Amino acid sequence: xxxxxxxxxxxxxxxxxxxxxxxxxxxxxxxxxxxxxxxxxxxxxxxxxxxxxxxxxxxxxxxxxxxxxxxxxxxxxxxxxxxxxxxxxxxxxxxxxxxxxxxxxxxxxxxxxxxxxxxxxxxxxxxxxxxxxxxxxxxxxxxxxxxxxxxxxxxxxxxxxxxxxxxxxxxxxxxxxxxxxxxxxxxxxxxxxxxxxxxxxxxxxxxxxxxxxxxxxxxxxxxxxxxxxxxxxxxxxxxxxxxxxxxxxxxxxxxxxxxxxxxxxxxxxxxxxxxxxxxxxxxxxxxxxxxxxxxxxxxxxxxxxxxxxxxxxxxxxxxxxxxxxxxxxxxxxxxxxxxxxxxxxxxxxxxxxxxxxxxxxxxxxxxxxxxxxxxxxxxxxxxxxxxxxxxxxxxxxxxxxxxxxxxxxxxxxxxxxxxxxxxxxxxxxxxxxxxxxxxxxxxxxxxxxxxxxxxxxxxxxxxxxxxxxxxxxxxxxxxxxxxxxxxxxxxxxxxxxxxxxxxxxxxxxxxxxxxxxxxxxxxxxxxxxxxxxxxxxxxxxxxxxxxxxxxxxxxxxxxxxxxxxxxxxxxxxxxxxxxxxxxxxxxxxxxxxxxxxxxxxxxxxx
Amino acid sequence: xxxxxxxxxxxxxxxxxxxxxxxxxxxxxxxxxxxxxxxxxxxxxxxxxxxxxxxxxxxxxxxxxxxxxxxxxxxxxxxxxxxxxxxxxxxxxxxxxxxxxxxxxxxxxxxxxxxxxxxxxxxxxxxxxxxxxxxxxxxxxxxxxxxxxxxxxxxxxxxxxxxxxxxxxxxxxxxxxxxxxxxxxxxxxxxxxxxxxxxxxxxxxxxxxxxxxxxxxxxxxxxxxxxxxxxxxxxxxxxxxxxxxxxxxxxxxxxxxxxxxxxxxxxxxxxxxxxxxxxxxxxxxxxxxxxxxxxxxxxxxxxxxxxxxxxxxxxxxxxxxxxx
Numbered sequence: 001x002x003x004x005x006x007x008x009x010x011x012x013x014x015x016x017x018x019x020x021x022x023x024x025x026x027x028x029x030x031x032x033x034x035x036x037x038x039x040x041x042x043x044x045x046x047x048x049x050x051x052x053x054x055x056x057x058x059x060x061x062x063x064x065x066x067x068x069x070x071x072x073x074x075x076x077x078x079x080x081x082x083x084x085x086x087x088x089x090x091x092x093x094x095x096x097x098x099x100x101x102x103x104x105x106x107x108x109x110x111x112x113x114x115x116x117x118x119x120x121x122x123x124x125x126x127x128x129x130x131x132x133x134x135x136x137x138x139x140x141x142x143x144x145x146x147x148x149x150x151x152x153x154x155x156x157x158x159x160x161x162x163x164x165x166x167x168x169x170x171x172x173x174x175x176x177x178x179x180x181x182x183x184x185x186x187x188x189x190x191x192x193x194x195x196x197x198x199x200x201x202x203x204x205x206x207x208x209x210x211x212x213x214x215x216x217x218x219x220x221x222x223x224x225x226x227x228x229x230x231x232x233x234x235x236x237x238x239x240x241x242x243x244x245x246x247x248x249x250x251x252x253x254x255x256x257x258x259x260x261x262x263x264x265x266x267x268x269x270x271x272x273x274x275x276x277x278x279x280x281x282x283x284x285x286x287x288x289x290x291x292x293x294x295x296x297x298x299x300x301x302x303x304x305x306x307x308x309x310x311x312x313x314x315x316x317x318x319x320x321x322x323x324x325x326x327x328x329x330x331x332x333x334x335x336x337x338x339x340x341x342x343x344x345x346x347x348x349x350x351x352x353x354x355x356x357x358x359x360x361x362x363x364x365x366x367x368x369x370x371x372x373x374x375x376x377x378x379x380x381x382x383x384x385x386x387x388x389x390x391x392x393x394x395x396x397x398x399x400x401x402x403x404x405x406x407x408x409x410x411x412x413x414x415x416x417x418x419x420x421x422x423x424x425x426x427x428x429x430x431x432x433x434x435x436x437x438x439x440x441x442x443x444x445x446x447x448x449x450x451x452x453x454x455x456x457x458x459x460x461x462x463x464x465x466x467x468x469x470x471x472x473x474x475x476x477x478x479x480x481x482x483x484x485x486x487x488x489x490x491x492x493x494x495x496x497x498x499x500x501x502x503x504x505x506x507x508x509x510x511x512x513x514x515x516x517x518x519x520x521x522x523x524x525x526x527x528x529x530x531x532x533x534x535x536x537x538x539x540x541x542x543x544x545x546x547x548x549x550x551x552x553x554x555x556x557x558x559x560x561x562x563x564x565x566x567x568x569x570x571x572x573x574x575x576x577x578x579x580x581x582x583x584x585x586x587x588x589x590x591x592x593x594x595x596x597x598x599x600x601x602x603x604x605x606x
Numbered sequence: 607x608x609x610x611x612x613x614x615x616x617x618x619x620x621x622x623x624x625x626x627x628x629x630x631x632x633x634x635x636x637x638x639x640x641x642x643x644x645x646x647x648x649x650x651x652x653x654x655x656x657x658x659x660x661x662x663x664x665x666x667x668x669x670x671x672x673x674x675x676x677x678x679x680x681x682x683x684x685x686x687x688x689x690x691x692x693x694x695x696x697x698x699x700x701x702x703x704x705x706x707x708x709x710x711x712x713x714x715x716x717x718x719x720x721x722x723x724x725x726x727x728x729x730x731x732x733x734x735x736x737x738x739x740x741x742x743x744x745x746x747x748x749x750x751x752x753x754x755x756x757x758x759x760x761x762x763x764x765x766x767x768x769x770x771x772x773x774x775x776x777x778x779x780x781x782x783x784x785x786x787x788x789x790x791x792x793x794x795x796x797x798x799x800x801x802x803x804x805x806x807x808x809x810x811x812x813x814x815x816x817x818x819x820x821x822x823x824x825x826x827x828x829x830x831x832x833x834x835x836x837x838x839x840x841x842x843x844x845x846x847x848x849x850x851x852x853x854x855x856x857x858x859x860x861x862x863x864x865x866x867x868x869x870x871x872x873x874x875x876x877x878x879x880x881x882x883x884x885x886x887x888x889x890x891x892x893x894x895x896x897x898x899x900x901x902x903x904x905x906x907x908x909x910x911x912x913x914x915x916x917x918x919x920x921x922x923x924x925x926x927x928x929x930x
Binding site: 332 | 614615616622626643652770
């Protein structure tokens, strides 16, 4: 039963309640709730504090909440509260350790995306790569980032080691940290190398074949063989080897790397911090300057903001490179039957390839590298000099400089052109038409490689012959006067009839001409039966040109053993030197050929 | 310093987002868009043709001749009856002859490369590699050959690419060319493949003489279900069938007058029983033409209802279709 009196009472109470609510400090209340949420997420930092951080103001509370974050947050507890100012000098660390981790994160993120579209079987791998490049939005972008990050990571990790060596930051309590760093260097190299095989193209296949074959040289022979088979998963790299490299690359090595990175970094963050520059630690400095140099730089806000800036800036540069000029290479499908003339190791293993050219596979390919890495591992214990200043450890600095120079020389020696003699004709053609990469001719604009006159009925262009190097009187022969069908390539500076002066193919042909004519071993066929070098181009399907390069040459016959020229023992020419063709059952000059198809829409290098 | 770093970081981040968005737009994610993805897909397909050409030179040119022109082994180029199955009956006659879907050149070529051919299917024309061993070796590693699936894919892509010779502007010519071959090669034994071609070449003959072929009678509209016995429709249908027979008779006689060639009398042709029984006219049009034949002859005589039989016209047709 509701009486009017009780309604009046209710009104009274409601009014009181409204007054009370009006008087309540809502602003303060919600501020408190919000503050709780922000602190909960931001490891104890209040919104006011964050504002102060961004404005560069001093901490808003006591004790400093910016130190509390390291206790409250899991991710931040890995980080130190502060570094001394001098250890954060850019010219001291070059942020190389930081960049190693940055690249590791980039690799993990892009790698996971790539894994979604890739299956590690010989039947699918290459096709999946093509799908990633042509059918997955951002597929090429991700792959290029992954590849660029991999190269960057190797470079940065190596430079980090060099920096630590030259600043002598491996001594005393940092000895073990150096050791874990060396483990990480090895991991980085193997991670990068194991990823090399996965695209399953020729470049990958042969680089890894050579790489694993070095394992075979490990003494004793039984072990070398076992290690090789363990790595390759068979006598040759095929399905088993691909799966093994894949598992190494996406599972085992990243897992181990995460563990060792944690150990490595934890020692830096919790045990001994980043080293001070030797000049600050040992040198004689003004007390004022020294006090300034060892001042604390807090992680929050200074270093965190700096790191976020570095991450953004590095991401920007990577993305810019990938969007404009940097593209990961992709060659033809892996083929055990087609050995490329030059197999190039990845650049960070060129020094090893250089070593191999110096001598025995076992000694140079296995023993010496093992010794080099072994010595690097124990550098902190070999170097008993307690000083860190460069002038107090001249021996170590000189050894370091010599090692770096040696590495650079070995890397140069490892490049394919160095010290390997290939038959000149094969070598010249392999530059024009490489077995594994597209090469200069495929990268030309399609129209520049001109075929012969148009066949109206079929709608394709006929055959055109480019005489690159030819007997001089051929040029005047009546049958070769049609410039649509026959072109005589003239050297630079002279007009070549039938081709525009700015034709890019002409430029390549001139280069070809110079190469064959300047090669002392290649003699034009003595009977003028064929031109020394020629190219024919024919459109065999609409949009598909067929280019046929050939070099026909004579050379002097030489004794296989000592390289002395062979001479006729008897007959009319007794005593005269022999041509190689005269040693054959059917006398004919040597011929080296290379043929390629060029399709209008294959878009190489464009 | 902090503010400078915050600004640089923020601007870089904006840059990353902008560039990524630009890359995304460049990919041409929308279907049918001419973006990077579409271009890359085309590029890879044509690179496959390039390496197929190289492989053809290495493995196949020996027997099929340079540029697949044919030698000991049959040609595979645009003149070969493999291509342009989508242009119509008769063009991809080789696939039809082998009972393969005529639009699936790739599948036919790929399987033939993979498994090879035990015996030449046309020993009178092409001996093949070695008649004593195998007309064409099996190339797939699966069957003991040297080639991997990706290599056979490249090769097949190269052979299929001869289709580029038959662009839409040249459809007619290709069709005519295909028809001439079809008649030359297949007419005696398998007339059911060539009826359309006779028709096609007759049209060519008419045009060459500046004449117009007779107009085809219009079929009465198809009755609703259950109305097929409707007397009006039955009468119209009978009229139409008679018109059609007359039409074909005048079409072929006009063709002969124009210097063309009518199909041979089916009595003289000796169809291969298995093939003849299993292959009806083909396209929808052919079936319409075939109605004339079935109207005169009881169904199930075993003779296929093709325009060839139907179009021979008059009494000859009756005799022909009654022959079991």
